[in-house]
Amino acid sequence: MSDKAPRGIRLVIALTGRRNAGKSSLINAICGQEVAIVSSHAGTTTDPVGKHYELLPLGPVTFFDTAGLDDQGELGELRVKATHKVLYRADIAVVVVGEDGITKHERSIIARVQELSIPLLVVFNKNDLAAPKDADLAWCAEQGFVPSVVSAETGENIDELKAQLIAAAPQEFKEEPLLLGDLVQPGEVCVCVVPIDLSAPKGRLILPQVQVLRDLLDHDAIGLVSKEHDLPATLGRLAEDPALVVTDSQAVDLVAKNVPERVALTTFSTLFARYKGDLPALVEGAKAMDSLKDGDTILIGEACSHHTLEDDIGRVKIPAWMKKYTGKTLNFEVFSGHDFPEDLERYSLCIHCGSCMLNRREMLRRIRECRRRGVPITNYGVAISKLQGVLERIIAPFGL
Amino acid sequence: MSDKAPRGIRLVIALTGRRNAGKSSLINAICGQEVAIVSSHAGTTTDPVGKHYELLPLGPVTFFDTAGLDDQGELGELRVKATHKVLYRADIAVVVVGEDGITKHERSIIARVQELSIPLLVVFNKNDLAAPKDADLAWCAEQGFVPSVVSAETGENIDELKAQLIAAAPQEFKEEPLLLGDLVQPGEVCVCVVPIDLSAPKGRLILPQVQVLRDLLDHDAIGLVSKEHDLPATLGRLAEDPALVVTDSQAVDLVAKNVPERVALTTFSTLFARYKGDLPALVEGAKAMDSLKDGDTILIGEACSHHTLEDDIGRVKIPAWMKKYTGKTLNFEVFSGHDFPEDLERYSLCIHCGSCMLNRREMLRRIRECRRRGVPITNYGVAISKLQGVLERIIAPFGL
Numbered sequence A, B: 001m002s003d004k005a006p007r008g009i010r011l012v013i014a015l016t017g018r019r020n021a022g023k024s025s026l027i028n029a030i031c032g033q034e035v036a037i038v039s040s041h042a043g044t045t046t047d048p049v050g051k052h053y054e055l056l057p058l059g060p061v062t063f064f065d066t067a068g069l070d071d072q073g074e075l076g077e078l079r080v081k082a083t084h085k086v087l088y089r090a091d092i093a094v095v096v097v098g099e100d101g102i103t104k105h106e107r108s109i110i111a112r113v114q115e116l117s118i119p120l121l122v123v124f125n126k127n128d129l130a131a132p133k134d135a136d137l138a139w140c141a142e143q144g145f146v147p148s149v150v151s152a153e154t155g156e157n158i159d160e161l162k163a164q165l166i167a168a169a170p171q172e173f174k175e176e177p178l179l180l181g182d183l184v185q186p187g188e189v190c191v192c193v194v195p196i197d198l199s200a201p202k203g204r205l206i207l208p209q210v211q212v213l214r215d216l217l218d219h220d221a222i223g224l225v226s227k228e229h230d231l232p233a234t235l236g237r238l239a240e241d242p243a244l245v246v247t248d249s250q251a252v253d254l255v256a257k258n259v260p261e262r263v264a265l266t267t268f269s270t271l272f273a274r275y276k277g278d279l280p281a282l283v284e285g286a287k288a289m290d291s292l293k294d295g296d297t298i299l300i301g302e303a304c305s306h307h308t309l310e311d312d313i314g315r316v317k318i319p320a321w322m323k324k325y326t327g328k329t330l331n332f333e334v335f336s337g338h339d340f341p342e343d344l345e346r347y348s349l350c351i352h353c354g355s356c357m358l359n360r361r362e363m364l365r366r367i368r369e370c371r372r373r374g375v376p377i378t379n380y381g382v383a384i385s386k387l388q389g390v391l392e393r394i395i396a397p398f399g400l
Helices: A024-031 A073-089 A106-114 A134-143 A158-168 A205-220 A230-234 A251-258 A268-275 A277-292 A308-326 A360-372 A380-387 A389-396 B023-031 B073-089 B104-115 B134-143 B158-168 B207-218 B230-236 B250-258 B268-275 B279-291 B308-325 B362-374 B381-386 B391-398
Strands: A011-017 A051-053 A059-066 A092-099 A120-124 A189-193 A222-225 A244-247 A265-267 A295-303 A331-336 A349-352 A377-378 B011-017 B051-056 B061-068 B093-099 B120-124 B189-193 B222-226 B245-246 B265-267 B295-303 B333-336 B349-354 B377-379
Touching: A011 A024, A011 A073, A024 A051, A024 A059, A024 A158, A024 B073, A051 A158, A059 A268, A059 B250, A073 A106, A073 A360, A092 A106, A092 A158, A106 A120, A120 A158, A120 B230, A189 A205, A189 A230, A205 A222, A205 A268, A205 B222, A222 A230, A222 B230, A230 A251, A230 B222, A244 A251, A244 A268, A251 A265, A251 A380, A251 B207, A251 B268, A265 A268, A268 A277, A277 A308, A277 A349, A277 A360, A277 A377, A277 A380, A277 A389, A277 B134, A295 A308, A308 A331, A308 A380, A349 A360, A349 A380, A360 A377, A360 B250, A377 A380, A380 A389, A380 B349, A389 B245, B011 B023, B011 B073, B011 B104, B023 B051, B023 B158, B051 B158, B061 B073, B073 B104, B073 B362, B093 B104, B093 B158, B093 B333, B104 B120, B120 B158, B189 B207, B189 B230, B207 B222, B207 B268, B222 B230, B230 B250, B245 B250, B250 B265, B250 B381, B265 B268, B265 B391, B268 B333, B268 B381, B268 B391, B279 B308, B279 B362, B279 B381, B279 B391, B295 B308, B308 B333, B308 B381, B349 B362, B349 B381, B362 B377, B381 B391
Parallel strands: A011 A059, A011 A092, A092 A120, A189 A222, A189 A244, A244 A265, A295 A331, A295 A349, A349 A377, B011 B061, B011 B093, B093 B120, B189 B222, B189 B245, B245 B265, B295 B333, B295 B349, B349 B377
Antiparallel strands: A051 A059, A222 B222, B051 B061
């Protein structure tokens, strides 16, 4: 794809509707024809066309025109597959209703969108030509949603529709995520446990550690840095218990033993699982480890293929720990890159890397796709805590 | 200059001797002809030719062939100037004595080298052809040094000479400098005061802060990070006094008031003045502020011309503070780039930037050149502490 913004940070809008429903003019009316960056590529029935626009104040958006779910024949089946693919990744679904009103076509896609918990907007376009039928409005009310009634041609209600689109965008498109400012109050001490081993880059700290220290300062809190073996002495240097101890996952086992139960404890990975993703979803996913069966296949997901250290964790350490923890014979498969495997549903669990190379929106999208397709998903950090028996403790500070 | 290693980190050896003293074969004998990277450029009488070699284990070295100090006529004067220029920057001076023995030529340059406190090696080459004269050996003994007697041709004593060259190299070419591992003992707490203002880059800490925290961990000490206004509360969170408080220079005034006199206090700038330079020399230079007179000219030295913030400190803040501190009418001139002005001697003081863009060897070379030319030199951080009346306190932890 020729894409100005990285693919992951664009708001993905699945747009569906009959050929004559006025989808293109609706997009132009919403985004402003003059600023629209229309980069249309040759799409296939299985790889739908994305059209890129600017939707201020949200920024870049991609509209995918989907075929719907009631197509017949072999080609129709491919189109249905393509529609599913778009819906798995969609942030918002917009169903554009034209002069034919709501038919079986619209109903089936609305049902699927609701099943996948995708924010839905139903738009009656062409109000300048014909008002929506009373029966259709009644059906919408029955279904529990209020459709928009607009005219791309005259601009009627377009501003309202734009505001609804922005309101429907996932929260992560609208606000800064929390790192740990809510866990440590102004003036409180947070102890950061930083092991210095051979993999630590010489003369500096790694970025997540620096980000945590900076976030503490930004919240008027006090950050304290200690090696794992010095932790008992470090705690002794404080007049009272710290508000929180954050440790590298590598040392969580040792640190958990040395931090009194009354002191809140978590890991850098867990902070970033929340900052970069959906912590409750990843914790929920980790619980799937307890119900794995012999022969189950686990998907190890990597955001990039460049780091041998993470390879080691995903390809060697986690499989070994899981074998020990579950006592089952499990298969592990690794994927890296952008799209999940087509047959994602055959995996019993997806364990994703810490996604240091992904932004929050992209990671949330991956989590969401797994959940929409019924596959539990967790990440390396949360998985390791689960396997080491400290998960409950390290998620307690988040009220989970 | 076409240079493989950055110019600043090469060991600079000023080589002098008659045309027939065998200098080139001596260099080849020392460095190993087969590995010698000889990049000889067209030099002029005022810009001497540097020849680059590898001298293991020290790494890259540059030999400058200097003309000596007793040249006659106009061209001779330029040659003498060129020799001075090389000597100001030389790490080591090697005087190669050939078959003519020690003459007025060798004596004048030896005297100048000693005057500038440059480590000196006197080498009698061509021992295979003729042994040094007794009178010359006696003169050397009188002067208090032991010459090397070698033969580049036969290799006699060349290994010994190489060992002497390595021994004569400044300490900074042979060892890692200290950041603060000697100021904080294992298990002790160091409080780092990090103001978060508009100039602080979002979401991270600046490199010197990260380096200090990492150095503490490397020495099994405990780093604590606090904003300047939270410092009293932070100190209250500790069971006992910290071993050291390190603050950003910007906040040193406020921090000095809030840190009890019994607690050691310094600044990041002071730590890096030592790490990247010669702290006693810079402190000595700062004292020159007390004897400035009306009409004196101050040189503001910048390692690079890219940062507007440092411009602000060097071009606006420091001149304003100095005017207030000294009560004198002073002139300020700014230079950036590699070489000091030819007429360095006319400045009453050089105030150099923190040299974040220079390595330690280059900064030491600049300090040394100023001292050799009789110009006091200090840096921004040390100067600011002096001007704010806290210099004595912030250098106390270093035993100064």
